[in-house]
Amino acid sequence: MPLGAVHPITEEIRDDGVKVDKIFTDKCSGGTRNRPALTEMLRYVREGDTIICHSIDRLARDLQDLLHLVETLTDRGVGVRFIKEAMTFEGNASPMQTMILQVMGSFAQFERSLIKERQREGQQAARARGKLPGRRKSLSPEQITELKARVSAHEPKARIARDLGISRETLYAYLKAA
Structure with a gap:
């Protein structure tokens, strides 16, 4: 049974023309380990199911998390398909597929590090300008x-x-x- 594991980007799966039986949507970043929909999906999947993600970084942005998730799922007989990268893992991954997954996962992790660094720099610049972090109060x-x-x-x-x-x-x- 095809299952969609997505971020808030459900439209990406639909735009790719993929039919899925159930969609799991997390509202938080792929860089977050504890995501409710991911946890629910991991409990839900059974042997013979296939998880479909638009791209590798939608499943995980940490290389170790990505490798662990893919290995855990394929060991359970669950396929993992990444549309953007045109890759499917079903427990019999070739050394080339594994290497590509590691390289792509490394790029996702690197991108996350850059995002966090830019965010930190932006917050420091805002503080230097006297701006307080967080949301502005609704009432005076x-x-x-x-x-x-x-x-x-x-x-x-x-x-x-x-x-x-x-x-x-x-x-x-x-x-x-x-």
Whole structure:
């Protein structure tokens, strides 16, 4: 049974014209080891299934993780197919396929390292310009004071949130933080 192991890029699999029986989608980076959909997929697959990924870096960006995943799956009788690289692993990988997987996995790991380095440099530059990391606050200190006063006056929270242009969830987060 073909299974799609993808990142948030489900369209890539569809655009490749591949039919799959079940799609597992992670919302986080391929560089993250503990991904809920990957864990679910690893529990779900059975011997004879084939996992289809758009590209190697969608499955893992760490070389050791990639090699471990492919080896673990193929040892269980599960095929792993990478569309972009036109490679399929089914337990009988040739030395050439293994070498190509290692080289491509190394590039994915290298790319991840570059991304992290650029991110770190960007954060340092932002701090040097006086920018604080993280998301900008939705409400000013004056608006927070207004919010608390209106809640104390038993005004409906939905109306307060609407008037301040925030969601009720954000309103409750401000109240909890107070």
